[in-house]
Amino acid sequence: MALMPDFSDQVILITGAGRGLGRSMALKLARCGALIGLVDIDAEACEDAANAIRAEGGQALSLPADVSSREALMGVAQRLAGERGRIDAVINNAMLLHYEPLESITEATLQRMVSIGINGSVWGAQALLAHYDPQRGGAIINMASPVTNRGFPNTAAYSLVKGAIVTLTKVLAAELGPKGIRVNALSPGSVPTPGALGLNDKAEYERRTRTIPLRRLGSEDDNAEACTFLLSPEASFINGEILHVDGGIAAAG
């Protein structure tokens, strides 16, 4: 049975919400009653996801922006906060899913991936800090990956960003915990989203299915349910956790 906490008093900003895991978390949290601010660099996808929420009777604001720009992300966070005077949670989900061998990584690619994944997560955390209500507390969810648990060849740029995000999660859990802000990460494994399908072909997914301990790929719903739990009152003492939602990939190594 799906987890359905009452989030009708929650204002949640989700980056990379136009498609894939971000969109599914947005839909799920909106079904729980939250007002969702959807951020995506793809304005059309952003609007489409917001419309999908509204079509179900949910509340959504489409906020197209590039998360690598502090000014842009803080600007859309300000707009969302203007709705109810605060933001309760930020999900730093936007990322460029891109693998390539070490020798071909260019300065531009590395810089772009770092600025979306690392800078974007720092700006997202600053946005929550700027707009949370100290009386109510707040929450940040970052997106990690099983690539932080062991070395996957040809993923240097992507993996170092995800490694930094795990570190950021722990640092901010310690730094912001005293302010009543919980900071956790989800670590989803092998979900064939539009972005991931650009990295892995069908044969690779079949191979992975045979090696994942639970013998199936992850789904967008698996991740959205775990996200809902992390934002729920039942998770109120969980801070600094990297929650693996991967069928056992990280554990099996």
Ligand SMILES: NC(=O)c1ccc[n+]([C@@H]2O[C@H](COP(=O)([O-])OP(=O)(O)OC[C@H]3O[C@@H](n4cnc5c(N)ncnc54)[C@H](O)[C@@H]3O)[C@@H](O)[C@H]2O)c1
């Ligand atoms: N799919 C998986 O198997 C998997 C596994 C582990 C971790 N993750 C992580 O989950 C998150 C979502 O991944 P996904 O599979 O849904 O990817 P996806 O590529 O399908 O979706 C990513 C979204 O982020 C948006 N985006 C990219 N750059 C942006 C920017 N600069 N500003 C704003 N939006 C931007 C894209 O337009 C897209 O809508 C990522 O952080 C990814 O690293 C995914």
